[in-house]
Amino acid sequence: MRLMNLLCNICIIPLAAACSAFTSPAPLLTKARCVSPSKIKLHLQNNPSDVHVQSIEIAPYAKSYPDRRTLLKNFISSTALSIPIMYSQPSAAVMSVESKSTLAPITKSEAIDRFRAGRKSVQYLLDHYDEICEGGGDNVRRYLGTVGVTSGLFGIGKALKVLGEDVDDIVEYTELATEVEKTIQQADGSAYMAIFVTTSSSSTPPAKYYKDAKVEIERCAQTLDELALMIGLK
Numbered sequence: 728m729r730l731m732n733l734l735c736n737i738c739i740i741p742l743a744a745a746c747s748a749f750t751s752p753a754p755l756l757t758k759a760r761c762v763s764p765s766k767i768k769l770h771l772q773n774n775p776s777d778v779h780v781q782s783i784e785i786a787p788y789a790k791s792y793p794d795r796r797t798l799l800k801n802f803i804s805s806t807a808l809s810i811p812i813m814y815s816q817p818s819a820a821v822m823s824v825e826s827k828s829t830l831a832p833i834t835k836s837e838a839i840d841r842f843r844a845g846r847k848s849v850q851y852l853l854d855h856y857d858e859i860c861e862g863g864g865d866n867v868r869r870y871l872g873t874v875g876v877t878s879g880l881f882g883i884g885k886a887l888k889v890l891g892e893d894v895d896d897i898v899e900y901t902e903l904a905t906e907v908e909k910t911i912q913q914a915d916g917s918a919y920m921a922i923f924v925t926t927s928s929s930s931t932p933p934a935k936y937y938k939d940a941k942v943e944i945e946r947c948a949q950t951l952d953e954l955a956l957m958i959g960l961k
Contacts, residue, residue, distance in 0.1 A: 838887075845886070846951050846955070864921040887904040907947055921936035924936065
């Protein structure tokens with residue numbers, strides 16, 4: 728809506744003013760007969776003996792100014808060229824943060840480090856779960872890697888994909904890797920519901936959702952242990 732209003736201010740209002748300037752004759756020419764050159768030429772071709780038309784002089788502004796169609800075309804072209812200036816490119820800072828998180832490719836060594844960091848984050852979350860829950864649902868989600876980028880679980884999916892390139896049983900590995908991401912998503916959903924019920928009229932206490940989230944986190948830890956055996960990590 729703001730863009731449409733801006734386009735109206737840029738294009739329609741100046742264009743209306745420009746057209747009105749050419750539809751109204753100048754004060755000095757109000758008594759003159761202003762005829763376009765093309766009409767005079769056409770009339771003389773059909774009526775070569777009309778001496779009155781031969782003596783008509785073209786209005787001064789008709790010789791020096793373009794017609795309305797040319798004016799409109801030039802105005803729209805110049806306005807269209809200026810519109811892209813309003814759009815800005817993504818900042819380098821934003822692109823830099825993204826490239827360092829999940830968009831940039833990682834090596835196998837980096838994938839191993841991230842996998843180990845993910846297991847540590849899960850274990851720390853389980854060991855200090857009640858304390859972390861006191862900080863609210865977003866605090867739990869922060870350790871799950873779904874809020875912020877400080878958790879070792881952040882970007883764990885990419886690490887699992889890289890580590891699965893050399894496994895013997897790719898089918899079982901893929902199922903376990905999918906299970907890890909699924910448990911994280913479900914735990915994240917429960918932690919979010921714990922936030923929601925505190926501000927809603929729901930009679931369900933947040934503790935119920937914290938308990939559900941913990942079940943999923945325990946499944947995540949167990950699945951990560953199974954994956955560690957498959958890729959030879961202790």
